[in-house]
Amino acid sequence: MPQAFLLTRQWRDTREGVVLDFWWATDNGPCWTQVTGQEVVFFIAREQAAQISALLRGLRDWRMADVELKTFRNQWVCALYFKQHRLARDAQTLLDQARICYWESDIRPTERYLMERFITAAADLESTDTRSPLINPRLVPVSEPLWRPALRMLSLDIETSMDATQLYSIGIWCEQAKIVLMVGEGQDTESVRFCSDERTCLEAFFVCIEQLDPDIVIGWNLVQFDLLVLEKLCQRLNISLRLGRAGQSIHWRHEEGDGGRSFVVIPGRVALDGIDLLKAANPRFETYALQHVAEELLGEGKLLSGSDRGGDITHLFHNDKLALAQYNLRDCELAWSIFTSQHLLEFAMERSQLTGLLLDRVGGSVAAFEYLYLPRLHRRGYIAPNLGELESDVFSPGGYVMSSRPGIYDNVLVLDFKSLYPSIMRSFLVDPCAFWIAQHQQLDEAHTAPGFNGASFAREGHILPQLIEQLSAARDRAKQHRNEPLSYAIKIIMNSFYGVLGSTGCRFFDPRISSSITLRGHDIIQRSRDWIEQQGYTVIYGDTDSLFVWLENNCLGHAPKSPQQCNSIGVRLARELNAWWQETLQQDYQLNSALEIQYETHYLRFLMPTIRGSELGTKKRYAGLIDVNGQREMIFKGLENVRTDWTQLAKQFQADLYRKVFDGEDYVEYVRTATTAVLAGERDDDLIYRKRLRRQLHEYQKNVPPHVQAARKYVQWTGERLRRGDWISYVMTINGPEPLGTYEVDWSLRQSPVDYQHYIDKQLTPVADSILHFLNKSLNELVDHQLSLFGADMPASR
Structure with a gap:
């Protein structure tokens, strides 16, 4: 019985019924299976069965059947089955016209087939057929949950003219081959193959894909640029972009509107974009440009990195094709190295196995939740509601954020609840199905767990608590096996469950359910604070699932506690608070506590601004000094140092100033020196702002922020086009914001002198005063003499 991992899934109407096409990766290579004669199904209220039968009498190839399923309103339903998806859509149109409700009509046939068999990604194939495709094999969940195939990966990158209408070269990097297909005349080398024209280059590319036969095609901005450009080129040349296995055509879907995303399905292969995956697996980069990410992760970058890289590429194409080939291949290698070093493919596979999302799915928290939840809901005797059906005037608040006590402190501990919201769902049995069961069966307090806003949850028949418990155990096993991709994927899925239930974009959104999670979180944080303060310590701040505990509040006249003493207190507080919650939940509710608070961090010194x-005091903004194996390290949360819309000047100034204050060093001279350097024009490279365009330029009307002003000047001065999502670098001048380029900085674009006073007032002063305030000082007070000296004769900026 071969084990298989799902790559792609598609469906299509035929005269004999719906056909489901699945491509799998196995240890013996790719495998194509077909499931034939399938029906499309959705549900209607049983009480309307006769009316609907009459309404659909003119349609063919459909049937109705009683099923042991109910709606969330406790109504029995019937299932309507259709031989073709097109016929199901015709029926839905008739029902819509008659204003008759129906449910689960949006579940795709391939997804329903797999989810009802509890198959997410890996499966066992039972078939004696040796043909390709395998027809109607029996599919069951994989018998070895940790089995994963070794997927063949190929890194792809293309080079084009600046307007992306002319193909220069196609780079390929994989274990079997590292080659560039170059348009033009030249002598072939080991790594460069010359092609007489674009058509010949594309045909050679198709041959390479067929011979190398990758399961996964990776790249940087792969779908939105490389594949989309190749598709448009093929259309112009009247050929097909032949990337699918078994000669199958690829399929595109394009979002409407300028700047909308494009999505591609390649039968038998998966296109994975490094930007999308890295954002999901490691969302910490200021920009996801390949140059920036490669330098940070690999310590190396592209072979061309100037401000006019597009022009440089065109110059190489016309004058040094071998150098262009090296550049092209290097980009392929960088993408490959990032994928392998960050385990991005492994992360995508683990996420797919956990959720049922396809490997290339971007986002999809709601889809993942529903894929896991629906088949289990059906086993409990219910069907899913439609989007927006669970309406309520109840307000569901966000996480509890405690008012902070501003100041500079010695010895602050952070106690953090591990996965608080999933733990609440486990402990208090918070679950849509359990909520419905409690209502429909009118269960009393002895048979329910309490919620908020009138909600209660049945102690039997719940789904989410068991799912979370299984995921939590799986994450613990992943940690034991040091499987970081799996551990991180499980963490993301578990933490998304509340977000999904609290989102109006989810069909299970009900404020009574989501508020039973958040308000319980409020209660847990506040009662935990009270317990800690009963132990003689002060909680200076709390945020959703964390408490910040000051240990020195009752130690006037005594030396601060040692790090060893603080760590001992932290471990004890976590242990005893967990025991208290276990006892409290058992005593008050007869429930087992899954709450787990951890001693997370010891701040030697801590600032709450x-x-x-x-x-x-602020919320979600603080800084502290910690000790990591004998090395002191600054931690910033929500402050300028970690915000992308502040300059490098402000970030470095804040890091240095805070450290000096925390370490008790002389900070006055540092502030004066830093200010003088700015006014003297010695820090110009650190004055650059970078910001992303969240909308199209013409959409900014009433409020035109500085980066948009700079972007409009950039378009006017250079003639280049900027789109939503592009970055703009700019500097503030005496004539307002002026551009320095997009991804690369080009100071030659600036036309006016730099406004140095802007950087003193808007960058250094807010940063300095946020900590000097507690020392009864201010930046103006410390540097007033320098400001007056430079005010009369500002330096010339470059």
Whole structure:
């Protein structure tokens, strides 16, 4: 019985019924299976069965059957089966016209087939057929849950003219081959093959794909640029982009509107974009440009990195094709190295196996939740509601954020609840199905767990608590086996469950359910704070699932506690608070506690700043000094140091100033020196702002922020086009914001002198005063003499 991992899934109407096409990767190579004679199904209220039968009398190839399923309103339903998807759509149109409700009509045939068999990605194939495709094999969940095939990966990158209308070269990097297909005349080398024209280059590319036969095609901006450009080129040349296995055609879907994303299905192969996967697996980069990511992760970058890279590429194409080939191949190698070093393919596979999402699916938290939840809901005797059906006027608040106590502190501990919201769902049995069961069976308090806003949850028949418990155990096993991709994928899925239930984009959204999670979180944080303060310590801040505990509040006249003493207190507080919650939940609710608070961090020194212009403490913004194996390290949360819309000047200034204050060093001279350097024009390279365009330029009307002003000047001055999602680098001048380029900085674009006073007022002053405030100082007070000296004769900027 071969084991198989799902690559692609498609369906199509035929006269004999719906056909499901699945491509799998196995240890023996790719495998194509077909499931024939399938029906499309959705559900209607049983009480309307006679009316609907009369309404659909004119349609053919459909049937109705009673099923042991109910709606969330406790109505029995019937199932309608159709031989073709097109016929099902015709029936839905008639029902819509008659204003008759129906359910689960949006579940694709391939997804329903797999999810009802509890197959996410890996499966066992039972078939004696040796043909390709295998017809109607029996599919069951894989018998070895940790089995994964070795997928063949190929890195792809193309080079084109600046307007992407002329193909220059196609780079391929994989274990079997490292080659560039170059348009033009030349002598072939080991790594470069010359092709007389674009058509010949594409045909050679198709041959390479067929011979190398990758399961996975990777790249950087692969779908939105490389494959899309190749598709348009093929259309112009009147040929097909032959990338699918067994001669199957690829399929495109394009979002409407300028700047909309494009999606591609390649039968038997998966196109994975490094940008999308890295954002999902490691969302911490200021920009996901290949140059930036490669330099940070690999310590190396592209072979061309100037401000006019497009022009440089065209110059190489006309004058040095071998150098262009090296550049092209290097980009393929960088993408490959990032994928392998960050285990991106492994992450995608684990996420797919956990959720049923296809390997190339971007986002999809709601889809993943429903894929896991629906088949289990059906086993409980219910069908899913439609989107927006669970309406309620109840307000569901967000996480609890405690008012902070601003100041500079010695010895602050962070106690953090591990996966608080999933733990609440496990402990208090929060679950849509359990909510319906409690209502429909009118269960009393002895048979329910309490929620908020009138909600209660049946102690028997719930789904989510068991799912989360299974995932939590799987994550613990993944950690034991040091399977980081699996561990991280499980963490993302578990933490998404609340977000899904609290999202109006999910069919199970009900504020009574989501508020039973968030309000329980409020209660847990507040009661935990009270317990800690009963132990003699002060909680200076709390945020959703974390508590910040100051240990020195009752130690006036005594030396601060040692790191060893603080760690001992942290371990004890976590242990005893967990025991207290276990006892409390058992005593108050007769429930087993899955809550687990952990001692996370010891801050040697800690700053909780005030809101600017106020004495009130901030929320979600703080900084602290920790010790990591004898090395002191600064941690910033929500402050300028970690925000992408602040300059490198402000980030470095904040890191240095805070460290000096925390370490008790002289900070006055540092502030003065840093300010003087800015006014003297010595820090120009650190004055650059970078910001992404969230909309099209013409959509900014009433409020035109500085980066948009700079972007409009860039378009006017250079003639280049900018789209939604592009980055713009700019500097503030005496004539307002002026551009320095997009991904690469080009100071020659600037036309006016730099406004250095802007950087003193808007970058250094807010950063400095946020900590100097607690020392009864201010930046203006410390540097007033320098400001007056430079005010009369500002330096010339480059």
